[in-house]
Amino acid sequence: MLSYRHAYHAGNHADLLKHLVLSLCLQHMNTKDKPYLVLDTHAGAGQYALDAEQAKKTGEYIDGIARLWNRTDLPAALSDYMKALQTCNGGTKLRRYPGSPWLTAHFARQIDTLRFCELHSTDFALLRREFKEAGRRVKVEQNDGFETMKAALPPLSRRGLVLIDPSYEVKSDYLRVLAAIKDGLKRFATGTYLVWLPFLPTLEARNLPEKLKKLPAEWLYASLTVRGPATQGYGMTGSAMFVINPPWTLKAGLTDSLPWLAKTLAMDEKFAWEVLTSDQAASKATAD
Numbered sequence: 001m002l003s004y005r006h007a008y009h010a011g012n013h014a015d016l017l018k019h020l021v022l023s024l025c026l027q028h029m030n031t032k033d034k035p036y037l038v039l040d041t042h043a044g045a046g047q048y049a050l051d052a053e054q055a056k057k058t059g060e061y062i063d064g065i066a067r068l069w070n071r072t073d074l075p076a077a078l079s080d081y082m083k084a085l086q087t088c089n090g091g092t093k094l095r096r097y098p099g100s101p102w103l104t105a106h107f108a109r110q111i112d113t114l115r116f117c118e119l120h121s122t123d124f125a126l127l128r129r130e131f132k133e134a135g136r137r138v139k140v141e142q143n144d145g146f147e148t149m150k151a152a153l154p155p156l157s158r159r160g161l162v163l164i165d166p167s168y169e170v171k172s173d174y175l176r177v178l179a180a181i182k183d184g185l186k187r188f189a190t191g192t193y194l195v196w197l198p199f200l201p202t203l204e205a206r207n208l209p210e211k212l213k214k215l216p217a218e219w220l221y222a223s224l225t226v227r228g229p230a231t232q233g234y235g236m237t238g239s240a241m242f243v244i245n246p247p248w249t250l251k252a253g254l255t256d257s258l259p260w261l262a263k264t265l266a267m268d269e270k271f272a273w274e275v276l277t278s279d280q281a282a283s284k285a286t287a288d
């Protein structure tokens, strides 16, 4: 039984990193004419009202998207993502936060195919309603996203991006992410895979990025830390995105924007960011 609802967390620092990376990757994919598939394995509700009970209860967006909303000094790489947010809000007041399906539908073109998987019945119903008039390019499924990867890959057009964004409320998600990527690379070696990773003080959370780095593929790892560990040792201090077969433009976009984003979202003086690629890791290993 799933209890996680993304509505409590929409627009927080982790969403900003994840959605910035997603937006930059999709914008790069649009530079070629050939259509592509986007598979969002853990889609959530599509978009979120920031005045809803859930968002108000945690207030996470206040230290997330609300800190960016009226800023006029955004780094260039953040500007199209912020324009998408303004479109979603339809005005100057921040009322809504777009989730990964909304942003994907915004950035992808009419020729592209979008598949959104969501298991939770409440969020699935909201997601289906969000895209009920979207036409044939969008397929909304109440299916297990990991299983759907097997059926969907490789895409007919041989161009595709898979976003894997579990809540990790069950520990088996860590193993399933790794297995799904391994299997995905066998079916579709040239696909771009985006995995969201929480910074939590657990062995599973620490090990997953290290295991992903050992896969036989090019990768980019980008992290955003907003605070030091709490005294009790619990709680998420930040998050990372692991991108397999990253677009060549992604590193520059993140290097341009993450220092500003980390400083803007900092909760204490332990804020930090990192962008690391498989090339850099390989040359460091050779030098050592």
Ligand SMILES: C[S@@+](CC[C@H](N)C(=O)[O-])C[C@H]1O[C@@H](n2cnc3c(N)ncnc32)[C@H](O)[C@@H]1O
Pocket: 002, 004, 005, 006, 018, 041, 042, 043, 044, 045, 046, 098, 099, 100, 101, 117, 118, 119, 120, 123, 143, 144, 145, 146, 165, 166, 167
């Ligand atoms: C972190 S939220 C997704 C947020 C969304 N990707 C976004 O960025 O807006 C994770 C979602 O995955 C759903 N979920 C959990 N396990 C799933 C699975 N195996 N397949 C599909 N959805 C799943 C949860 O119900 C939850 O809504």
